[in-house]
Amino acid sequence: MKVLSKSRFKIGLSCPNKLYFTGDDSYKNKDDDNTFLAALAEGGFQVEALSRLLYPEGHFIDAPYGAYQQAHEQTLELLKRDEVIIYEAAFLNDGLFVMTDILVKKGNQIRLIEVKAKSFDSTVTDTFIGTRGNIRSSWRPYLFDIAFQTYVAKQCFPHFTFDSFFLMADKSKVATIDGLNQMFRLPNVGDSRQDVEVRITPDQAQNTSVLSEVNVSGIVDSIINDEFSYSDDLVFSKAVPLLKTSYQNHTYLNWPTSYSRCKSCEYKIDHSTKEAGFNSGFEFCFSKQHQWSDTDFERPNIFEVWNFRGQKLLEQNRLFLDQLTQDDFKVIDEPDAMSSRERRWIQVQKTLEPQSQPFVELDGLKKEMESWVFPLHFIDFETSAVALPFNKGRHPYEQVAFQFSHHIYYADGTIKHASEYINTTPGEFPNFKFVSALKNTLENDKGTIFRFASHENSILNSIKDQLEVSSYSQKQDLIEFIKSITTPRRNDPKPWVTPRPMVDLRIVILDYYYNPLTKGSNSIKAVLPAILNSCDFLKHKYSQPISQINMTSKNFKDHHVWIQQEDQKVKNPYKLLPPIFNEYNEEQLDEFMSGLETISDGGAALTAYSKLQFVDMTFQEREIIKKSLLKYCELDTLAMVMIYEHLKTLT
Numbered sequence: 001m002k003v004l005s006k007s008r009f010k011i012g013l014s015c016p017n018k019l020y021f022t023g024d025d026s027y028k029n030k031d032d033d034n035t036f037l038a039a040l041a042e043g044g045f046q047v048e049a050l051s052r053l054l055y056p057e058g059h060f061i062d063a064p065y066g067a068y069q070q071a072h073e074q075t076l077e078l079l080k081r082d083e084v085i086i087y088e089a090a091f092l093n094d095g096l097f098v099m100t101d102i103l104v105k106k107g108n109q110i111r112l113i114e115v116k117a118k119s120f121d122s123t124v125t126d127t128f129i130g131t132r133g134n135i136r137s138s139w140r141p142y143l144f145d146i147a148f149q150t151y152v153a154k155q156c157f158p159h160f161t162f163d164s165f166f167l168m169a170d171k172s173k174v175a176t177i178d179g180l181n182q183m184f185r186l187p188n189v190g191d192s193r194q195d196v197e198v199r200i201t202p203d204q205a206q207n208t209s210v211l212s213e214v215n216v217s218g219i220v221d222s223i224i225n226d227e228f229s230y231s232d233d234l235v236f237s238k239a240v241p242l243l244k245t246s247y248q249n250h251t252y253l254n255w256p257t258s259y260s261r262c263k264s265c266e267y268k269i270d271h272s273t274k275e276a277g278f279n280s281g282f283e284f285c286f287s288k289q290h291q292w293s294d295t296d297f298e299r300p301n302i303f304e305v306w307n308f309r310g311q312k313l314l315e316q317n318r319l320f321l322d323q324l325t326q327d328d329f330k331v332i333d334e335p336d337a338m339s340s341r342e343r344r345w346i347q348v349q350k351t352l353e354p355q356s357q358p359f360v361e362l363d364g365l366k367k368e369m370e371s372w373v374f375p376l377h378f379i380d381f382e383t384s385a386v387a388l389p390f391n392k393g394r395h396p397y398e399q400v401a402f403q404f405s406h407h408i409y410y411a412d413g414t415i416k417h418a419s420e421y422i423n424t425t426p427g428e429f430p431n432f433k434f435v436s437a438l439k440n441t442l443e444n445d446k447g448t449i450f451r452f453a454s455h456e457n458s459i460l461n462s463i464k465d466q467l468e469v470s471s472y473s474q475k476q477d478l479i480e481f482i483k484s485i486t487t488p489r490r491n492d493p494k495p496w497v498t499p500r501p502m503v504d505l506r507i508v509i510l511d512y513y514y515n516p517l518t519k520g521s522n523s524i525k526a527v528l529p530a531i532l533n534s535c536d537f538l539k540h541k542y543s544q545p546i547s548q549i550n551m552t553s554k555n556f557k558d559h560h561v562w563i564q565q566e567d568q569k570v571k572n573p574y575k576l577l578p579p580i581f582n583e584y585n586e587e588q589l590d591e592f593m594s595g596l597e598t599i600s601d602g603g604a605a606l607t608a609y610s611k612l613q614f615v616d617m618t619f620q621e622r623e624i625i626k627k628s629l630l631k632y633c634e635l636d637t638l639a640m641v642m643i644y645e646h647l648k649t650l651t
Contacts, residue, residue, distance in 0.1 A: 003068055003097040004244040009148050010141055012243035013230045016255040019247045021267045021281040028278035031266040044117035046184040046614065047387045048101070049196040051115045051167050053205035055102050058085035068097045072156075075103075079157070082107060093155040095244050100149050102167070110160050112153060113213070114146045117387045119169040119397045122212045128219055135219070135228050142166070143216060144230055147223040151240070164220040169387040169396035170212035177208045179427040181388035186615045197616075210389065210396050257289055259311040263303045290317060300351045305344050306520035321348045336364030337511040350516040358515040358534055358650075365512040366651045372503065374411040375447040376644065377418075379404055379438070379502075380636040381456050382605040382629070386613075391429040399462040401434045402609055405633040406441050407641050415551035415641055417634055424612045424626050431463045432472050439481040449485055449502045452524050452640055457502060460486045505640055513647065525574060528639040531646040532563055532570040538642055539563070539570060555630045562638070573639070577631055605629055 002023075004012075012019045021027035052058060059078055063071035071090035078084050082105075089103035102113040120127050128143065130136045135143055150164045183200040200208075222228055226235040246253050262268075267281025286292040300321040302310040318324065329345040338346065338361055350356040382403035387396050403422040409415055419441040423430035442449060451457065464482045467475040485502050488495040506522055517530035532538050541549055543565065547558035564571045608625050611617075 001068055002248045003092065003095055004240075004247050006098045006145055006148050008247055009239075009243060010145055012246070013141065013144055013234065013239060015258075015261050015265070016234070016239075016243060016246060016253045017285055018265075018267060018281065019243055020250065020252040021284070023247055023250050024279075026277075026279045027267055027281050027284075028269060029266050030268075044387070045186055045196055046181055047117045047169065047211065048115055049184045049198055050205055050209065050388065051102060051113075051211060052087060053198065053200065053202045054167075054209055054211065055085050055104060055113070056202040058087045058102065061086065061088045061090050061099070063090070068092050071099070072097075079105060081105070089153075091149075091153045091156045093152055095248060096148075096152045096155070096240070098149040098152045100153070108160050110153070110157070110162050111165060112146070112150055112162060113165045113167050114142070114149065116142060116166055116168045118142065119171050119387065120166075120212075120214065121171045122214065123172045127214070128216065135223075140230060143219055144223060144236070146216060147220045147236060148240070150220050151224050151236075163215065163217045165213045165215055165217075167211050167213050169210055171395050171397060173210040173212065174393050174395055175208060175210055175389040176392060177204070178392045179390065180208060180210070181386060181390060181613065182427040184388070184614070210387075252284075252288070254288065257285055257314060259302070259309065259314045262286075262314075290319065296320070300348075304351070304520055305347055306522065307340060308344055321351055324348055336367065337361055338514070340510075343510065343514060346514050347516070347520050350514065351519075353516075356516045358513060360650050361512040362651065365508075365647065368508060368512065369647065369651055372448040373446060374409075375445060376409040377442060377447050377449045378407040378409070378505075378637045378640040378644070379442075379449060379451060379456060380633060380640070381459050382609065382633055383455070383459055384606050384609050384613075386610070390427055394429065398466065399431075399459055400429065401431050401459050401463065403605065403629060403633055404434065404438060405630075405637040406438075407634075407637040408447075409641055409644060413550060415549075415638075417552050417554045417638070420554055420630060420633065422626065422630060422633075424609065424622065424629075426613050431466060432470070432474075432478065435460070435463055435467075435478050435482065436474065439478060442485070443481065446500060449500065450505045450640055450644070451502050452636075453504065453506045457486050457504075461489055461492075505643060508647070509643070513650075524636065524639055524643075525572075527643060528574075529570060529572040531643055532573075535646045535649060537649050538646060539565070541645075542642070553634065555627070555634050573635060574632075577635065578628065605632060 008019060008022060011022055022029065061071050061074050063074060068090070069092060071088075072092035075086060075090045078086050078089075084103075084105045086103040086105075088099045088101065090099045091097070100112045101115040104111040104113065128136060128139050146164050146166070150162055154160075154162055180200075183198065185197040185199070219228075223236050226237050229235045230239065242253070245251065262282060262285070265282045269278060269280040269282070283292070283297055286297075301319050302308065302313055302321065302324070304321075313319065313324070313328065318328075326345055329341045329348075331341045331345050332339045333342060346359050350359060381401055384400045384402060385397045386400075389396060389398060390400065402424065404420065405417070406419045407415060408418045419437070421434055421437040423433065460482045464479055464486075467479050467482075472478070483496045484498065485500050487498050487501055506524075509522060509527060515527070515530040515534055517533055518526045521527075532542070542562040545559045545561055546553050546556060553560065562573055564576060608629055612622060612625060
């Protein structure tokens with residue numbers, strides 16, 4: 001039986017063409033493995049387990065995957081009772097199938113409760129609807145999802161009254177006990193949804209819950225009545241029959257391509273590294289709608305351009321970089337630096353030039369580097385933010401900083417892996433010890449401190465907020481330290497002047513340097529291999545053992561060599577490290593995690609930390625993960641040192 005499930009409905013809403021690919025195993029969805037990792041990273045399994053304690057003594061619908069009729073019949077039998085609570089209640093009607101997380105029935109009144117690890121603030125009144133009266137884009141998939149569940153359930157039981165709710169982590173609440181998230185342990189083997197070990201009673205859960213219900217029945221009714229559209233002219237009453245027919249008949253809908261949708265298409269496969277045995281949905285669409293040939297997929301196109309909005313060019317069917325002009329980017333020149341528009345145009349030019357060299361705004365880069373003070377400090381943080389707080393008095397999704405690495409580059413060229421910090425103790429809130437250790441290692445001189453991207457500044461601002469409301473004995477010293485190296489948020493009620501502001505090395509790259517080998521990406525994981533392959537100095541230096549290049553390391557032996565070359569190309573140093581998880585490498589985990597609301601980078605580290613917190617494992621397994629985390633984080637800060645050295649060779 002082919003049914004339009006809620007997961008397929010969500011896929012079809014994001015792009016109706018995708019239902020053609022999801023019904024065909026020859027097309028690979030690169031997000032297929034994301035579900036477990038996302039739930040692990042954000043604590044989704046714990047939220048589900050806690051939610052069931054808030055509605056205790058429910059009945060779990062226990063039917064094999066794909067047994068839609070069996071699951072539906074089990075639900076029908078339970079709904080004969082006057083009062084009942086059901087977990088994963090199943091509804092099947094006319095080719096439509098949904099399962100709702102929690103169902104509560106009293107008489108003819110049914111409450112459908114969708115559990116989300118996503119957060120909200122119950123004190124805010126405009127969570128879902130924006131100032132223009134439309135559903136906020138970040139909530140649209142979730143609201144159409146629960147609308148679909150409600151619609152199918154109503155079709156099955158038109159004589160019942162339905163109300164729709166989200167149950168989510170409420171940022172206005174605080175935990176009333178320590179170690180709330182340690183009360184839900186995941187098995188190393190087994191069903192991660194049903195085999196969660198719960199170490200808290202329903203009564204305790206009621207008293208300490210940081211979850212809140214929010215009634216979305218009004219918005220759900222408006223969606224079903226076509227008062228909101230999902231995108232373009234795709235309203236609910238059109239979407240349901242259209243997507244059902246497409247999926248059941250395996251029909252390609254030829255839905256118009258869109259720059260934003262197609263750029264992020266999960267059915268896109270890199271043409272140069274296409275996996276054997278799989279087809280590309282992206283290629284199928286562009287062959288059909290834009291008549292691309294096989295060679296066209298090898299031509300540089302507008303989807304590769306950094307931070308670009310290319311819908312108008314797509315509508316004009318000007319999709320290849322060699323069809324574009326400087327006027328398409330409305331270039332604005334800035335003295336001694338690249339504007340965003342200029343950078344995009346430079347990317348186009350450099351991509352089309354054979355054997356293109358990096359572009360450097362040399363005068364601006366020199367001025368910037370002349371302002372830096374030795375010794376230079378390079379820091380990188382690994383952090384987490386989960387739904388269920390670690391400690392009493394903490395809010396859901398508060399930032400937890402569990403690791404940093406710190407390299408020093410001295411004026412004579414000596415490189416020292418000066419310090420590191422890691423806390424993998426389950427249930428411990430490490431932030432204040434983390435900042436104390438950071439303070440101890442950075443306060444000994446006035447050298448310039450570097451970060452890569454805004455993450456470190458944001459985390460320290462969040463920890464400052466936590467310190468201000470704490471009773472921590474050293475809080476004032478730590479707050480002053482944080483304010484000495486960070487810039488305040490734009491909306492901070494008490495802004496300050498920073499005497500030693502950190503330098504964002506990513507902004508330095510954006511302003512003064514473009515390397516065509518990055519293909520427009522400004523992630524450190526893309527910049528590092530690009531500069532290594534462009535810089536003979538780095539190739540020579542880091543092809544030698546650590547013991548021969550005037551540097552120290554805390555996690556690698558003296559004979560370790562940072563880079564290897566093959567066919568005159570430098571291998572990405574990250575790929576030379578053993579994976580933290582045997583089944584996933586660093587690149588895959590970063591890609592999987594990038595869509596989560598709490599994560600900007602470091603997917604492997606965050607997932608590993610979550611596993612250390614929530615999954616029961618042996619001491620030996622913990623030590624292996626911990627040692628891997630230390631190696632990855634050390635390489636993150638050494639990568640920044642390498643980028644600095646490359647820039648130095650240019651000036």
